[in-house]
Amino acid sequence: MITRVEGAYLGAVRAFQNPMLDLLHKRHAPLVVSLLSLVFTAERPSVPVADAHTEVADALDQLRAAGHGDDLPVGSARDLCRQWADVGWLVRHVLDDDVEVYRLSAHAVGALEVAGRAGGTRARVSQSRVRTVLEAVERLALDADPDVMVRIARLDTEVRRLQEEIARLERTGQVDEVDDEELLEEAETVVHLVRELPADFARVAESIKAMQRDVVTALRQDARPTGEVLREYLRRGEQVMDATPEGRAFGGALRLLGDPQRLDELAVQLETVLRHRFAARLPSAQRADLRELVRRIEQGLDQVFAAQREASYVITAQVRNHDPLRDRQVDDLLRDVMTGMQAWLPGSRRGQAVAPLRRLPVADVEHLRRTPDDLRPPQAPDALPDWDDDGDVSDTDARAWGGPRYADLDAHLVEFAAGSPQVDLAAAFGAAPVELRRPVDLLGLLEIAHQRGMTESDEVVFVDAVRPDGTRRRFAFGAATTRTREEGA
Structure with a gap:
C-alpha cells in the first residue's frame, strides 16, 4: 500500500517529467526562456526554421561578446533548436507553401508564462480576485443545481437588485466612482487570466x-x-x-x-x-x-x-x-x-567492407500504366519579345502603373456618397473615373474600407477594372459597404 508521503513523491516525480517543468529545471533554463521569448512573440507565433537558427545564433554571439560565454551550452544554434524540438519545447510544422517553421509547444508557452509571472508583478489576494472566485462558485452552483424554484428565487433577487440600481441612477443621476486602487486590482486579475x-x-x-x-x-x-x-x-x-x-x-x-x-x-x-x-x-x-x-x-x-x-x-x-x-x-x-543494422553494427569495424546486394527482389506488378500522349509540345514556344532596357519611363507612365491612389480614392468615396454615412464599394468603384478603376485601385479601395469598418454580405458582385494600357479585367467579391469617414475624423 502506498503511503501518503510516497504518493506525494510519486506525484511530484510525474509532474517534473512534464516538458514544461523540465524546461524550467534545466541548467540552461534562463537562456532557453530568454531566447524563446525573444524569437517567438504574440505578433509572430511561428518563425521559419532558417530565420530561427539565424536569430538564435546572433543572440548567442551577443551574449558571448558580453562576457556570458561560460554560461552558454556547447553547440550551434541549429543544434540547440533541434534539441529543443526533440524534448518537446518546439514544434516543427510545414506550411502550405512548403516553408518549414517552428512553433512553441504548449509546454514551452506554459513555461514562459510561469517564468514571466515569477519575474514580474506577483498576484495579490485582493478584492477583485476574491470576487472573481465567489462569482465563479456562484455560477457553478447555479448551473449545477437542478431545482427550478431555487433558480427562480435567485433570478428574482438579481432582478430586484438591478431594478433598485436603475431607480437610484434615475433618482440621483450619478454613477458611484470606483477607487483607482480597486480598478488596478481588477485590471491585474484580468491580465493574469489573459496571459494564460x-x-x-x-x-x-x-x-x-x-x-x-x-x-x-x-x-x-x-x-x-x-x-x-x-x-x-x-x-x-x-x-x-x-x-x-x-x-x-x-x-x-x-x-x-x-x-x-x-x-x-x-x-x-x-x-x-x-x-x-x-x-x-x-x-x-x-x-x-x-x-x-x-x-x-x-x-x-x-x-x-x-x-x-x-x-x-x-x-x-x-x-x-x-x-x-x-x-x-x-x-x-x-x-x-533496423533489427539487422542493430545486430551488425556492434561487431563491425570502421572501414569494413559490406557485401553489396547483387540482385533486387522481383516486384509483383500486375500491369504498368501506359499512355499514348507525347510529353513534348507540338511546336516550340514563341520567342520572347525584345525589351528596351535603356528606354526612359516618364513620370506619368510610372504613376499610371504604380500603387493605389489612396487620396484620390478617399475623395471619390466622399463625393460619391453625397453626404450619406455609408457607401457601396462596388457602385463607388464602377462610378470612378477610368484612371481610378485600375485593379490596384480596387485593392486600395478595399483596404480603405477595411480600415474604416467594412460590412459584408453573402451577395457576390462583379466590377470591371481597366489597366493603363486599356485592357480590362473582371473581378468578383462579396458585396460590402463602408463608412465614408473614419470615426472621430
Whole structure:
C-alpha cells in the first residue's frame, strides 16, 4: 500500500517529467526562456526554421561578446533548436507553401508564462480576485443545481437588485466612482487570466494533433474490413474537435468567443478601460496585454481551427490513399532493416567492407500504366519579345502603373456618397473615373474600407477594372459597404 508521503513523491516525480517543468529545471533554463521569448512573440507565433537558427545564433554571439560565454551550452544554434524540438519545447510544422517553421509547444508557452509571472508583478489576494472566485462558485452552483424554484428565487433577487440600481441612477443621476486602487486590482486579475490564454489555445491544438497521430497509427495497424475502417475513421475525421477533452472544452468556449459582435464589444470595452486615468499607472507590459487581448483570441482561434483542418485532412487522406496491409508490410520491412543494422553494427569495424546486394527482389506488378500522349509540345514556344532596357519611363507612365491612389480614392468615396454615412464599394468603384478603376485601385479601395469598418454580405458582385494600357479585367467579391469617414475624423 502506498503511503501518503510516497504518493506525494510519486506525484511530484510525474509532474517534473512534464516538458514544461523540465524546461524550467534545466541548467540552461534562463537562456532557453530568454531566447524563446525573444524569437517567438504574440505578433509572430511561428518563425521559419532558417530565420530561427539565424536569430538564435546572433543572440548567442551577443551574449558571448558580453562576457556570458561560460554560461552558454556547447553547440550551434541549429543544434540547440533541434534539441529543443526533440524534448518537446518546439514544434516543427510545414506550411502550405512548403516553408518549414517552428512553433512553441504548449509546454514551452506554459513555461514562459510561469517564468514571466515569477519575474514580474506577483498576484495579490485582493478584492477583485476574491470576487472573481465567489462569482465563479456562484455560477457553478447555479448551473449545477437542478431545482427550478431555487433558480427562480435567485433570478428574482438579481432582478430586484438591478431594478433598485436603475431607480437610484434615475433618482440621483450619478454613477458611484470606483477607487483607482480597486480598478488596478481588477485590471491585474484580468491580465493574469489573459496571459494564460496562449498556453490554453496551444494545448487544444496539440491535443488535436496528438489525436490525429493516434488515429493514423491505429488506421495503419487496423485489420478490419476496409468498408468498416472507412466509415469509422471518416466519422472521426469529421468530429475531430469532439475527440479530446481539450477540444470539447474549447467547443464550449467557442460558443462565447465565436461571435464577432461579442469580440467587437470586447474591443470597445478595452478601449474604455485603457482611456481611464488609472490605466496610466499600469506597467507598459500589462497595458500591451490588454490592448492585444482581442488579437490574441483571434490568433488562438486560428491556431485551433488550423489544427482541426489539418487533422481532418490528414485522417481523410490516410483513409482514402493508404492501404493498411501495404503500410504494415512497409513497417515490417523497415523494422527488419533496423533489427539487422542493430545486430551488425556492434561487431563491425570502421572501414569494413559490406557485401553489396547483387540482385533486387522481383516486384509483383500486375500491369504498368501506359499512355499514348507525347510529353513534348507540338511546336516550340514563341520567342520572347525584345525589351528596351535603356528606354526612359516618364513620370506619368510610372504613376499610371504604380500603387493605389489612396487620396484620390478617399475623395471619390466622399463625393460619391453625397453626404450619406455609408457607401457601396462596388457602385463607388464602377462610378470612378477610368484612371481610378485600375485593379490596384480596387485593392486600395478595399483596404480603405477595411480600415474604416467594412460590412459584408453573402451577395457576390462583379466590377470591371481597366489597366493603363486599356485592357480590362473582371473581378468578383462579396458585396460590402463602408463608412465614408473614419470615426472621430
